[in-house]
Amino acid sequence: MAFEVPPLPYDYNALEPHIDEQTMRVHHDKHHQAYVDKANAALVDTDWAHESVEHVLSILDTFPEDKQKVLRNNAGGHANHSLFWEIMSPDGGGEPDRDLGDAINDVFGSLDELKKAINEGGVNRFGSGWTWLVHDGTGLAIYSTANQDSPIMQSDEPLLGIDVWEHAYYLKYQNRRPDYLEAWWNVVNWPAVAERHAHAIGKVQTAST
Numbered sequence: 001m002a003f004e005v006p007p008l009p010y011d012y013n014a015l016e017p018h019i020d021e022q023t024m025r026v027h028h029d030k031h032h033q034a035y036v037d038k039a040n041a042a043l044v045d046t047d048w049a050h051e052s053v054e055h056v057l058s059i060l061d062t063f064p065e066d067k068q069k070v071l072r073n074n075a076g077g078h079a080n081h082s083l084f085w086e087i088m089s090p091d092g093g094g095e096p097d098r099d100l101g102d103a104i105n106d107v108f109g110s111l112d113e114l115k116k117a118i119n120e121g122g123v124n125r126f127g128s129g130w131t132w133l134v135h136d137g138t139g140l141a142i143y144s145t146a147n148q149d150s151p152i153m154q155s156d157e158p159l160l161g162i163d164v165w166e167h168a169y170y171l172k173y174q175n176r177r178p179d180y181l182e183a184w185w186n187v188v189n190w191p192a193v194a195e196r197h198a199h200a201i202g203k204v205q206t207a208s209t
Contacts, residue, residue, distance in 0.1 A: 002040045003053055003078050005032045006085065014090035018183040020172045028085065031167055035077030035148070042070040053079045057152040076148035080130060080161060087160055087196075089189035096190040100197045107140045117142045119181040122164040131181075133160040133193075135200035157200035160193045 008028055013021035039056075043049045048056055048063075056075045060068055095101060095111060108114040114133070121131035121144035131144040134156040144164075145151070151158040162184055169180035 002043075002049065003036045003075070005029075005036050005078075006082055008085055010088075010090050015088060015187045018186045019088075019169075023167075023169065023171045026171075027163075027167055028081075032078070032081040035074045035081065039071060039074035039078055042067050042074065053082070054152055057150050058155070060153055072153070073148050076150040076153070079150045079152060080148055080158075080163070083158055083161055084163055087189045087192045088187045089192070090187070092187040092189050093185060094190060097194045100190070100194040103140055103197065108142075114142070115185055118160070118162065119178065122162055122181045123178050125164050128165040130161045130163055132158055132162075134158050135197060135204075137204060157196065157203070159196045159200065160188070 005028070012024045015024065053075050056071060057079060060072060063071060096104065101111065104111055104114050108117065118131050118133060121142060125131060125144045127146065129144055129146045132142065132151055134141050134151045136156045162181060164177060169177065173180040
């Protein structure tokens with residue numbers, strides 16, 4: 001079936017005061033819908049019209065050149081935003097569970113160091129993009145991407161991504177992107193991130209057997 005914008009798993013105002021209701025309405029209903037509409041239009045009447053967005057992104061370089069940019073931006077935007085709504089919660093914040101927490105400590109030294117590195121990735125991303133925690137097949141890694149580029153495009157499993165396009169924060173934070181990034185950790189849904197982490201490890205273990 002064609003891509004669809006998933007419903008928010010909470011009310012538009014549920015992430016207040018960290019992310020405001022107006023931003024959530026515009027971001028989810030307008031921006032995400034636009035990515036879905038453009039990606040669907042690029043795939044209509046093709047052999048890939050009913051493929052998952054993950055599969056489309058994983059084979060992006062096999063598409064005709066005229067479709068690659070459209071899908072990179074819009075299928076990427078759909079995948080990134082679908083994850084974004086999932087990894088936020090009105091009951092967010094705190095610390096991850098033991099397995100994910102241990103992995104974070106092993107790689108980054110502490111949760112605070114992880115947050116610092118992800119925030120720096122977002123602050124230093126020139127223009128629009130995302131800052132990510134991923135599983136790269138060997139372990140946890142952090143980097144940022146431009147525009148709507150997805151870690152899936154380089155065969156990484158996105159675990160946590162923070163949108164640093166201005167439409168994600170400008171109504172509340174104006175040009176204060178660092179303040180938005182700091183506030184975002186109050187709504188992070190660690191159980192959802194931990195579930196993605198466990199899934200990524202399971203995929204690696206299955207591939208090695």
